[in-house]
Amino acid sequence: MTKPAIAFLACPDTLPGSPTRRPDAFEHDLLLEAIRTGLGDRADLHAIDWRAPMDQLTQYDLAYLGTPWDYTEAKDEFLERLEALEGAGVVVANPAEVIRWNADKLYLAELAARGAPSIPTLWPQSAGPAEVLAAFDHFGCDRVVLKRRVGAGAIGQDSFTRAAPPPPDWRIDQPAMIQPFLPAIQSEGEHSFIFVSGQFSHGLIKQAAQGDYRIQSLYGGIEVAVDPAPADRQAAEAVMAMLPFEAPPLYARIDMVRLDSGELAVIEAELIEPYLYPLQGAEFGPRMAEGMLARLG
Ligand SMILES: Nc1ncnc2c1ncn2[C@@H]1O[C@H](COP(=O)(O)OP(=O)(O)O)[C@@H](O)[C@H]1O
Ligand SMILES: [Mg+2]
Known part of the structure; x- marks a missing residue:
């Protein structure tokens, strides 16, 4: 049997050499390195943009959702891509079904x-100052956190207190979630x-x-x-x-x-594409390698 080829799906936020690489993309390097070391010579692992042409992506036996951090801006396109890969016989990990369920924090x-x-949560379709004020009363608290239902990395997130409420023109114009601020x-x-x-x-x-x-x-x-x-x-x-x-x-x-x-x-x-903190888990790379190889049968 030829050596399996595994794609580490990434994006311009994380790929080395990309002009828009984020300062926290060192996480990409650490994750890739830990899994590559775990695999040793049992499989080849390549980082590749999840938007690369399909005929390139379908060369791989397994596609691991490494660091496709920008999927939150293109959730439907991302899910379609994963489903197309599965349709072409590529093992996607985690599978598209899991990603679809997990992409909306509902x-x-x-x-x-x-x-x-659980953390008590309100789920407004959009939120402005009125929703924030109502949330203080609903939760009986003085500080809340507002997040996007489809989001990651705290992007687009806000926190307000009764003493410093949102300005009149503040809005989240997409399905949102409001939680009391947890001091822990x-x-x-x-x-x-x-x-x-x-x-x-x-x-x-x-x-x-x-x-x-x-x-x-x-x-x-x-x-x-x-x-x-x-x-x-x-x-x-x-x-x-x-x-x-x-x-x-x-x-x-x-x-x-x-x-x-x-x-x-x-x-x-x-x-979906969590950072898995390989530096804090000595056995992480070997375990991921075993899990990937097992999925390739
Ligand atoms: N209810 C909350 N109380 C206090 N801090 C929060 C709360 N919700 C989120 N945060 C802070 O914001 C960060 C990002 O929120 P999170 O729900 O993890 O969304 P994501 O990581 O997908 O952006 C958390 O890691 C935490 O530091
Ligand atoms: Mg988080």
Whole structure:
């Protein structure tokens, strides 16, 4: 059998040499390197733009959604592309079905209905100052966070307090979500639990820079490897068990934040193109390699 070829799908935000490469694209390099090392000489791994011509992409046996970070601006095109690849016989990981479910954060309401500890959330079709003021009253809180339902990397996100509400012309003109601001983000940080083929791989805590509340490296956030407390790890495993798919996805990152009750609540179940923090998980590369090769039969 010839050596399998695996595509690491990326985009101009992340590909080396691209004039629009983002400053946090070092995550692309680290992820690619960890998986490539894990694969060794058992498969070839190439980074390629997810918008590359189909006849190039269909040369691959498996397409891994590495760093296609700009999919949020072109969700339908992205999903069509993944489905076309599957139609052409390429194994897509995670599969298009999983991506479709995960691309709209309304899936969080589904997980909540299945019993996952959750952050209370309002789901307006668009939001302006009136929705923000109503949310303070609805949640009985003084600070809220507003996010896009289709979004990543905290882009297009805002946080307002009763003392500093949105200006009159402020709006999110797309389906949005409003949550109370959870102070544990700044005191404890956000937990990430990485799963490979359904098995817990490693955990970490992400902390925001002084004065910020967004934990992403782009805003100065840092991450620390942790061996999670058994109850915390079980909370993440319980979320994994609630995913509505027959087979566990190749990769998943369950992000959780502590509620005032002490319980960890799911803030995101990332199944599309999460950064999987390879530096915090020594076994991550080999595990991903095994998972990919297993999917190639
Ligand atoms: N309810 C919240 N309370 C406090 N901080 C929040 C809340 N929701 C989001 N954040 C902060 O904003 C970041 C981005 O939000 P998140 O829901 O993870 O969306 P995404 O990562 O897809 O942009 C989080 O990592 C966290 O730092
Ligand atoms: Mg997030």
